[in-house]
Amino acid sequence: xxxxxxxxxxxxxxxxxxxxxxxxxxxxxxxxxxxxxxxxxxxxxxxxxxxxxxxxxxxxxxxxxxxxxxxxxxxxxxxxxxxxxxxxxxxxxxxxxxxxxxxxxxxxxxxxxxxxxxxxxxxxxxxxxxxxxxxxxxxxxxxxxxxxxxxxxxxxxxxxxxxxxxxxxxxxxxxxxxxxxxxxxxxxxxxxxxxxxxxxxxxxxxxxxxxxxxxxxxxxxxxxxxxxxxxxxxxxxxxxxxxxxxxxxxxxxxxxxxxxxxxxxxxxxxxxxxxxxxxxxxxxxxxxxxxxxxxxxxxxxxxxxxxxxxxxxxxxxxxxxxxxxxxxxxxxxx
Numbered sequence: 001x002x003x004x005x006x007x008x009x010x011x012x013x014x015x016x017x018x019x020x021x022x023x024x025x026x027x028x029x030x031x032x033x034x035x036x037x038x039x040x041x042x043x044x045x046x047x048x049x050x051x052x053x054x055x056x057x058x059x060x061x062x063x064x065x066x067x068x069x070x071x072x073x074x075x076x077x078x079x080x081x082x083x084x085x086x087x088x089x090x091x092x093x094x095x096x097x098x099x100x101x102x103x104x105x106x107x108x109x110x111x112x113x114x115x116x117x118x119x120x121x122x123x124x125x126x127x128x129x130x131x132x133x134x135x136x137x138x139x140x141x142x143x144x145x146x147x148x149x150x151x152x153x154x155x156x157x158x159x160x161x162x163x164x165x166x167x168x169x170x171x172x173x174x175x176x177x178x179x180x181x182x183x184x185x186x187x188x189x190x191x192x193x194x195x196x197x198x199x200x201x202x203x204x205x206x207x208x209x210x211x212x213x214x215x216x217x218x219x220x221x222x223x224x225x226x227x228x229x230x231x232x233x234x235x236x237x238x239x240x241x242x243x244x245x246x247x248x249x250x251x252x253x254x255x256x257x258x259x260x261x262x263x264x265x266x267x268x269x270x271x272x273x274x275x276x277x278x279x280x281x282x283x284x285x286x287x288x289x290x291x292x293x294x295x296x297x298x299x300x301x302x303x304x305x306x307x308x309x310x311x312x313x314x315x316x317x318x319x320x321x322x323x324x325x326x327x328x329x330x331x332x333x334x
Contacts, residue, residue, distance in 0.1 A: 037077060037078040037079035037083075038075065038076065038077060038078075038079075038083065038085060038152055038154055038167065038168075038169055039075070039076040039078065039128075039169060040073055040074070040075050040076070040150075040152045040169045040170060040171055041073065041074050041076075041171075042056070042057065042058065042059065042071065042072075042073055042171050043071075043072040043073060043074050043130065044070075044071045044072045046061070049061075051275060052274045052275050053274065054174075054217055054273070054274045055274070057172075058171060058172040058173065058174060059071050059133065059135075059150075059171060059172070059173040059174070059175070060173075060174045060175075060274075061135075061174075061175055061176070062175075062176040062177070062178070062181065062182030062183070063135070063137045063175065063176070063177055064137070064177070064178070064179055064180075065137055065138065065139050065140060065141045065177065066137060066138070066139045067137050068134060068135065068136045068137070069134070069135050070132055070133070070134050071132070071133045071135075072130050072131070072132055072133075073087075073130070073131050073132075073133055073150065073152075073171055074128050074129070074130055074131075075087065075121055075123065075128060075129055075130075075131060075152045076123070076127070076128035077123035077124070077125060077126065077127055077128065078126060079125060079126075080125045080126075081125060082122065082123070082124055082125060083122070083123045083154055084120060084121075084122055084123075084154070085120065085121045085122075085123060085152050085153065085154055086119065086120055086151075086152070086153045086154075086155070087116045087118070087119055087120065087121060087131050087150065087151070087152050087153075088105065088116055088119060088150070088151055088153070089107075089110075089111040089114035089115070089116060089133075089148050089149070089150050089151075089173075090102055090104070090105055090106060090107060090111050090148065090149055090151055091106045091107055091108035091110075091111050091148060091149075092108070092147040092148050092149045092172065092173070093108070093147055094147060094215060094243050094244070094245040094248070096250075097242050097243065097244060097248075097250035097251065098241060098242075098243055099147070099172060099215075099217075099243040101149055101170070108146070108147075108148060109146055110135075110146035110147060110148040110173060110175055111148040113135055113136050113137060113138065113141075114133060114134070114135050114136075114148055114150070114173065115133075115134050115136075116131050116132070116133050116134075116150060117131065117132050117134070118131060121152075133150050133171075133173075135173070135175060137175075137177055141177050142177070143177055143178035143179070144176070144177060144178070145174065145175065145176045145177075145183075145213070145214060145215060145245070145246060146173075146175050146176075146177065147172070147173065147174060147175075147215070148172075148173040148175075149170040149171065149172050149173060150170055150171050150173065151168045151169070151170040152168060152169050152170065153166060153167070153168035154166075154167050154168070155167075174214070174215055176213070176214060182213075182214070183212060183213020183214055183246070184212045184213060184214075185212040185213070185214045185216070185273060185274055185275075185276045186210075186211045186212035186276060187208055187209060187210050187211055187212060187216055187244070187271070187273065187276070187278060188208070188209045188211055188278065189206055189207070189208055189269060189271060189278055189279075189280035189298050190207045190208070190209055190297065190298060191206070191207045191282075191295040191296060191297055191298060192204055192205070192206055192207075192267055192269065192280075192282045192284055192295070192296050192298055193205040193206075193207070193292060193293060193294070193295045193296070194263075194284050194285065194286045194287065194292070194293040195286075195287070195291070195292050195293070196286055196287045196288070196289065196290050196291065197290060198290045199258075200258055200290075201255065201256070201258045202256045202257075202258070202260050202286045203253060203254060203255050203256060204222055204236075204253075204254040204256065204267060204269070204284065205251050205252075205253055205254075206238075206251065206252040206253075206254070206269055206271065206280075206298075207249065207250075207251055207295065208242075208244060208249070208250055208251070208252055208271065209248075209249045210244040210245065210246055210247060210248045210249070210250075211247075212246060212276075213246050214246060214274075215243060215244065215245050215246065216242075216243065216244045216248075216273040217242075217243050217273055217274075218238060218242045218243075218244070218252045218271050218272070218273055219238055219240065219271070219272050219273070220237075220238040220252070220269065220270045220271035220272050220277075221234065221235035221236060221237050221238060221254075221269075221270055222234055222235065222236045222238070222254045222256075222267060222268070222269045222270075223235050223236075223267075223268045223269075224260070224263075224265040224266065224267055224268075225265070225266045225268070226264075226265065226266040227261065227263060227264070227265045227266075228261050228263065231261070233256070233257070233260055233265075234256075236254050236255065236256050236257070237254070238252050238253070238254050238269075238271065239252070239253040239254065239255060252269075252271060254269070260286065261286075262285055262286045262287070262288050263284060263285040263286055264283055264284065264285045265283070265284050265285070266281060266282075266283055267281060267282055267283070267284045268280075268281045268301055269281070269298075278300075279300070279301040280298035280299065280300055280301055281298060281299060281301045282296045282297065282298045282299070283296065284296055
């Protein structure tokens with residue numbers, strides 16, 4: 001006997017989910033329908049994880065061997081044409097700090113546990129339809145986290161001698177398997193490294209160590225203070241796309257305005273994956289020419305931070321602003 005989790009009692013509807021789109025051999029994250037007009041969104045999320053932004057975008061769960069989950073997805077057609085859309089699971093993995101997708105219909109362990117009904121949708125112009133994704137974990141499945149993706153795919157058949165074009169959008173699956181509750185999510189921000197690119201743009205590279213039992217999808221921002229002449233700058237958003245497996249070490253990249261002086265600066269970085277947030281700080285200086293500076297160890301930012309009056313550096317230029325003195329507590333816990 002396995003325990004079946006239904007969408008009726010445990011699931012709630014969610015907003016449009018960022019999708020994954022591919023055209024021929026390329027794959028990237030996307031938040032809107034593909035250029036060919038197919039879109040996908042996750043409709044259901046467990047009530048216990050509805051506050052988790054990752055669980056609202058992707059299928060993220062922890063199951064014991066023998067358990068089953070159902071999740072509804074909605075596939076949309078925003079074109080003026082009638083489309084036949086194949087819906088199916090396929091392999092995915094985490095490699096070199098990225099969530100990567102296998103070519104075509106290549107399968108892995110998790111995708112073989114996953115089924116979609118119906119497997120094909122016929123969508124009228126400017127319409128949508130639901131499909132149900134079911135994941136059945138075998139009774140003897142080993143513990144660990146696994147990854148897959150559910151694709152909605154449209155194939156355009158070329159004339160004789162041409163090349164068929166395949167376009168697809170998808171929803172990621174992050175599934176942890178094992179006894180008891182879900183493994184904890186945790187990470188450390190170990191160092192900050194500054195860089196100036198060949199065209200003069202400064203960047204900050206944060207080395208992150210995934211010390212928990214779940215994959216990380218990193219978001220966040222960086223603020224600079226106590227710079228030359230008392231200047232402050234930011235916030236600057238972390239570049240999206242860094243995903244780390246349990247135990248993995250990788251880099252979160254922050255592009256900055258090219259008007260940021262070399263420094264020195266007090267850098268304060270905030271990173272988040274799901275509900276877990278970490279804050280760290282270090283004193284940094286950017287190279288005056290293209291290249292990397294030495295990595296600077298960080299310290300956890302757990303104390304109130306005083307913001308003093310100074311010059312505020314914006315992305316469009318330097319403007320003078322009087323900042324009120326204040327205190328703010330940086331929360332380092334989930």
